[in-house]
Amino acid sequence: MSDTIDRARSLISGASHLVVLTGAGISAESGIPTFRGADGFWRVGSKNYHPQQMATYRAFCAMPEEIWKWYLYRLDLCKNAKPNAGHRAIVKLEKSFERAGKQFHLVTQNVDGLHLEAGSDPATTYQVHGNIHFIRCAKECSPDIHPLAKQNAGVPLCPQCGGFARPHVLWFDEMYDEKNYKYETVLTLSQKLDVLLIVGTTLQTSLPALLVSAAIKRGVPVIDINPEPAGLDGDRVIQISGKAAEILPEILEG
Numbered sequence: 001m002s003d004t005i006d007r008a009r010s011l012i013s014g015a016s017h018l019v020v021l022t023g024a025g026i027s028a029e030s031g032i033p034t035f036r037g038a039d040g041f042w043r044v045g046s047k048n049y050h051p052q053q054m055a056t057y058r059a060f061c062a063m064p065e066e067i068w069k070w071y072l073y074r075l076d077l078c079k080n081a082k083p084n085a086g087h088r089a090i091v092k093l094e095k096s097f098e099r100a101g102k103q104f105h106l107v108t109q110n111v112d113g114l115h116l117e118a119g120s121d122p123a124t125t126y127q128v129h130g131n132i133h134f135i136r137c138a139k140e141c142s143p144d145i146h147p148l149a150k151q152n153a154g155v156p157l158c159p160q161c162g163g164f165a166r167p168h169v170l171w172f173d174e175m176y177d178e179k180n181y182k183y184e185t186v187l188t189l190s191q192k193l194d195v196l197l198i199v200g201t202t203l204q205t206s207l208p209a210l211l212v213s214a215a216i217k218r219g220v221p222v223i224d225i226n227p228e229p230a231g232l233d234g235d236r237v238i239q240i241s242g243k244a245a246e247i248l249p250e251i252l253e254g
């Protein structure tokens, strides 16, 4: 294990354009359940729903109150969570790249906002699935995004047209775009990065999976930190089995 950690450390410090890709696993130790974990399910009436059924535009149109109930519950978890040692280690890494005049970008699938709260630079942090602390008009009366004011129940309303608002997140039955989710920016990064560090994701969503497959195809070193690594194939893939809040500080600060 310590050999693998040393190799990862030297690849990261030798990178001139590092991209870090994070998923729900990095926030697990802040107390936010992952989607694929046992806590992910939600009960409506007598039926259990999987997040992949709840987090859809279709479900929102069919049962807006229930969907918002689920999001307000998740928002509450996010509001009570604090960034952990993994989020903080990524901030330190970003600053060390900045001091050295090297390129650093963070692509996160998380909607909890914890990277920004930890101090990651908003200019180089791409929240490719949105941010649960924000809303936008469900009918897109305007492209504006608004902070979600305190709301304990019911459906938040669009401050512009008064119709239903939706959480500012990408749903499973929707497409990425540049304006809300930085689609083209991330595709461009996939052709430029020279080391990719992945943390805590099953890579089941398409843009993150594209980023990883492009890196592997280009022969770029890829480091995957996860208690159950995704089993990526490639000569230059390093898998480190362990928890983000333990392994990241060890690699990045060790």
Ligand code: NAD
Pocket: 022, 023, 024, 025, 026, 027, 028, 029, 032, 033, 034, 035, 036, 037, 109, 110, 111, 112, 113, 129, 199, 200, 201, 202, 203, 204, 205, 225, 226, 227, 228, 229, 242, 243, 244, 245
């Ligand atoms: P996922 O739920 O599919 O997978 C989580 C991964 O994290 C698994 O591979 C698991 O083995 C790993 N993991 C668990 N504990 C870990 C730890 N301590 N350290 C490192 N890895 C750990 O998550 P995903 O791939 O990010 O996809 C889920 C989708 O759900 C994303 O679209 C994301 O937007 C959304 N989501 C976000 C949050 C959040 O914002 N915190 C939470 C749940 C789901």
